[in-house]
Amino acid sequence: MKGKFNSDDYQTPKWLFDALDKVYRFDLDAACTRESCLAPNGFYFDYGYDALKEQWEKYDRIFVNPPYSKRAGPLSEWVRIMWWTVLFHRKLVVAILPATPNTKWFGYIKGSANVFYPERRIAFNTPDGKPTKSARHDTMIVTWNGHERVINAKLTR
Numbered sequence: 001m002k003g004k005f006n007s008d009d010y011q012t013p014k015w016l017f018d019a020l021d022k023v024y025r026f027d028l029d030a031a032c033t034r035e036s037c038l039a040p041n042g043f044y045f046d047y048g049y050d051a052l053k054e055q056w057e058k059y060d061r062i063f064v065n066p067p068y069s070k071r072a073g074p075l076s077e078w079v080r081i082m083w084w085t086v087l088f089h090r091k092l093v094v095a096i097l098p099a100t101p102n103t104k105w106f107g108y109i110k111g112s113a114n115v116f117y118p119e120r121r122i123a124f125n126t127p128d129g130k131p132t133k134s135a136r137h138d139t140m141i142v143t144w145n146g147h148e149r150v151i152n153a154k155l156t157r
Contacts, residue, residue, distance in 0.1 A: 008067035010124035010132065011036040012096060024094055028059035031066040039063055052081055057089035065096040076105040083108040086144040099138035109142055116141040
């Protein structure tokens with residue numbers, strides 16, 4: 001299956017989104033394709049759309065599992081937009097990101113967000129719905145806005 005799909009096309013597993021949505025009740029999936037949108041509204045990074053140029057502040061509870069390659073904008077730009085949305089528009093943003101604290105963009109997270117590290121690597125889904133073996137790297141779930149609810153349940157099936 002390697003090479004058949006670009007990793008930017010991988011999708012958030014439904015069980016993971018549902019667990020987070022049960023707590024946060026998202027009204028926007030800010031980084032999806034038309035086929036993979038999990039929230040009631042979506043900003044797309046496919047078909048010529050650019051989610052980074054959309055008005056995120058129109059929504060209150062935003063879920064983001066951004067593409068990790070530069071094809072849809074560098075990850076640092078996605079993280080900066082998330083941070084900006086929280087800082088200047090007081091919105092809730094929950095993101096699934098690679099656990100790489102040695103990156104420059106991690107500065108937007110450190111001290112300004114709650115971070116949850118799942119016990120194991122997440123197996124994302126390919127566009128045809130099949131789970132991958134697991135992510136190539138550890139993952140963290142980042143919650144901005146000083147939201148009082150912290151994920152305290154294990155996110156396992």
